[in-house]
Amino acid sequence: MATVSGTARLDLGRLLMVPVAGLIFVFNVRALAHGGTHGAAGALRLFGAVLTCAFYALIIWCYLRRGAASATSRSVTAHTAAVVATWTPVVFSMLRGTPPGAGQQGVSDLLLIVGTTWSLWSLRFLGRNISVLAQARGLADRGPYRWVRHPLYAGEIIASLGLAVAANSLAAAAVWLGICGLQAYRAVREEQLLLTTLPGYRAYRGRTAALLPGIF
Numbered sequence: 001m002a003t004v005s006g007t008a009r010l011d012l013g014r015l016l017m018v019p020v021a022g023l024i025f026v027f028n029v030r031a032l033a034h035g036g037t038h039g040a041a042g043a044l045r046l047f048g049a050v051l052t053c054a055f056y057a058l059i060i061w062c063y064l065r066r067g068a069a070s071a072t073s074r075s076v077t078a079h080t081a082a083v084v085a086t087w088t089p090v091v092f093s094m095l096r097g098t099p100p101g102a103g104q105q106g107v108s109d110l111l112l113i114v115g116t117t118w119s120l121w122s123l124r125f126l127g128r129n130i131s132v133l134a135q136a137r138g139l140a141d142r143g144p145y146r147w148v149r150h151p152l153y154a155g156e157i158i159a160s161l162g163l164a165v166a167a168n169s170l171a172a173a174a175v176w177l178g179i180c181g182l183q184a185y186r187a188v189r190e191e192q193l194l195l196t197t198l199p200g201y202r203a204y205r206g207r208t209a210a211l212l213p214g215i216f
Contacts, residue, residue, distance in 0.1 A: 013131060014063045021063070025056040041102065044109045051116040058123045062130040066137070071197040073134035078189035082132050085153075085182035088175060089160045097169030108166035115159025118144065122152040134190040136197035141204055147213040149191070149204070153183040154211045187211070 032049045073079070100108065123130065125143030144151035157180055164176035187210060194201045 017063050018060055021056045021059045025053060028053045041106060048109055048112045048116065051113060051120065055116055055120055058120060062123060062127055066128040066130055069135035069137055071136040071193060073189060073193045075189055078134050081182045081186045082134065085179055085186055086132050088179055089163055091175060092163040092167045092172055095167045095169050095172040095175065097167065100166055100168045104165060104168065108162045111162030111165060112159050115155045115162060119152055119155030119159065122155055126152060134193050136194055139198050139200055139204060148209050148211055150187045150211055153187055157183055
């Protein structure tokens with residue numbers, strides 16, 4: 001339950017995200033337990049799998065600790081973009097083309113590791129402000145948020161590029177470009193809410209890049 005002005009309110013986001021993230025966490029742990037490692041490539045993939053498990057564990061922890069939102073966007077398109085952008089990466093496994101070569105697979109693993117590590121760092125400092133939908137809770141301006149306003153989205157874009165590279169198909173490339181567009185739209189609509197809700201966000205926005213340091 002979340003509490004606003006002394007009134008209990010059901011946190012639907014927590015009720016949905018905690019069990020879903022929990023199931024994904026268990027699935028990844030089981031895959032990790034049954035997966036073998038062979039050489040440097042296997043070790044790289046194992047490290048990526050461990051980071052993925054840590055990512056979903058941290059999502060659960062952040063959702064369990066988060067407080068009530070002070071405001072929520074009423075935009076149906078913003079909500080749709082947020083949900084689709086969050087869960088679309090799961091379709092990459094169904095869009096596989098020809099098997100990637102060893103070099104291409106290595107690039108894929110590195111992108112996954114970089115994107116997931118950046119996402120973990122972002123989640124650490126996003127903390128109780130976590131939300132899939134555009135909501136206002138507090139201003140996160142530490143850690144990677146010192147340099148970019150949406151580091152979690154940037155990490156997800158990089159990690160999903162790794163999945164697209166491993167899928168090795170035009171369909172996967174098209175889906176990845178769609179994810180980039182959805183994340184950008186999601187960030188814009190989220191900022192419209194934060195600008196009118198959080199004191200200090202306008203100044204923070206003026207001195208901090210959107211997705212890449214020094215750009216936009």
